[in-house]
Amino acid sequence: xxxxxxxxxxxxxxxxxxxxxxxxxxxxxxxxxxxxxxxxxxxxxxxxxxxxxxxxxxxxxxxxxxxxxxxxxxxxxxxxxxxxxxxxxxxxxxxxxxxxxxxxxxxxxxxxxxxxxxxxxxxxxxxxxxxxxxxxxxxxxxxxxxxxxxxxxxxxxxxxxxxxxxxxxxxxxxxxxxxxxxxxxxxxxxxxxxxxxxxxxxxxxxxxxxxxxxxxxxxxxxxxxxxxxxxxxxxxxxxxxxxxxxxxxxxxxxxxxxxxxxxxxxxxxxxxxxxx
Numbered sequence: 001x002x003x004x005x006x007x008x009x010x011x012x013x014x015x016x017x018x019x020x021x022x023x024x025x026x027x028x029x030x031x032x033x034x035x036x037x038x039x040x041x042x043x044x045x046x047x048x049x050x051x052x053x054x055x056x057x058x059x060x061x062x063x064x065x066x067x068x069x070x071x072x073x074x075x076x077x078x079x080x081x082x083x084x085x086x087x088x089x090x091x092x093x094x095x096x097x098x099x100x101x102x103x104x105x106x107x108x109x110x111x112x113x114x115x116x117x118x119x120x121x122x123x124x125x126x127x128x129x130x131x132x133x134x135x136x137x138x139x140x141x142x143x144x145x146x147x148x149x150x151x152x153x154x155x156x157x158x159x160x161x162x163x164x165x166x167x168x169x170x171x172x173x174x175x176x177x178x179x180x181x182x183x184x185x186x187x188x189x190x191x192x193x194x195x196x197x198x199x200x201x202x203x204x205x206x207x208x209x210x211x212x213x214x215x216x217x218x219x220x221x222x223x224x225x226x227x228x229x230x231x232x233x234x235x236x237x238x239x240x241x242x243x244x245x246x247x248x249x250x251x252x253x254x255x256x257x258x259x260x261x262x263x264x265x266x267x268x269x270x271x272x273x274x275x276x
Contacts, residue, residue, distance in 0.1 A: 048158040049111040054257040057109040061254035064101040095247035103174035104184045159249045170241045189213030
């Protein structure tokens with residue numbers, strides 16, 4: 001990240017080993033001289049994190065996913081679409097719809113820094129000749145899951161603190177606006193009916209549904225929040241923030257701990273065809 005740009009020339013493993021010898025030789029009780037403090041990343045956005053209470057948070061997220069797909073199934077216009085169109089829409093928007101559901105149900109979660117081994121540790125512990133150190137996010141000896149496992153993006157990859165902060169920032173924005181049930185429904189409709197997805201056949205029909213959802217939201221805001229002319233724009237800012245939410249991050253954070261390497265697309269298809 002940018003905050004580490006000035007310290008890159010002093011961040012090599014060899015440099016840190018040499019510096020550790022120098023620090024050991026310094027008099028006891030004498031701290032580092034000014035400018036010689038630890039140069040770790042100040043923002044910490046690259047740190048890998050995991051849920052503090054995965055059983056509680058994953059259970060809450062799973063319940064929200066079921067409610068979200070039940071909402072989708074109960075939209076009459078959605079049911080009129082061919083099944084392959086339905087699945088394409090759900091695959092593309094399940095993560096933002098889920099995060100909207102987390103905001104609506106006011107689901108709180110905490111994370112802790114993961115005890116992920118460093119690159120040097122992975123290199124030193126890779127003793128067998130010819131064995132490559134495992135990629136970041138996968139501990140030595142842990143099997144690799146091919147593409148499509150879990151969130152559809154390969155093996156386990158713990159989310160970064162920055163990615164979690166984006167989710168929490170979105171939730172905080174929704175809570176600060178005190179979004180109503182109807183407003184959440186119209187926002188979900190706008191997200192669900194995305195006509196810009198490649199492969200869609202009913203593009204004009206879906207575009208019309210998205211436009212209707214936006215018009216309904218605008219009319220509702222004008223009726224209920226007459227004194228807040230900027231509320232509709234604020235709600236559209238909420239929609240724009242959803243673009244920063246990565247579906248793989250949501251899958252790894254909330255679902256891999258409970259379903260492992262199960263493909264999210266397969267699970268969504270099964271849930272979509274079931275009577276929730």
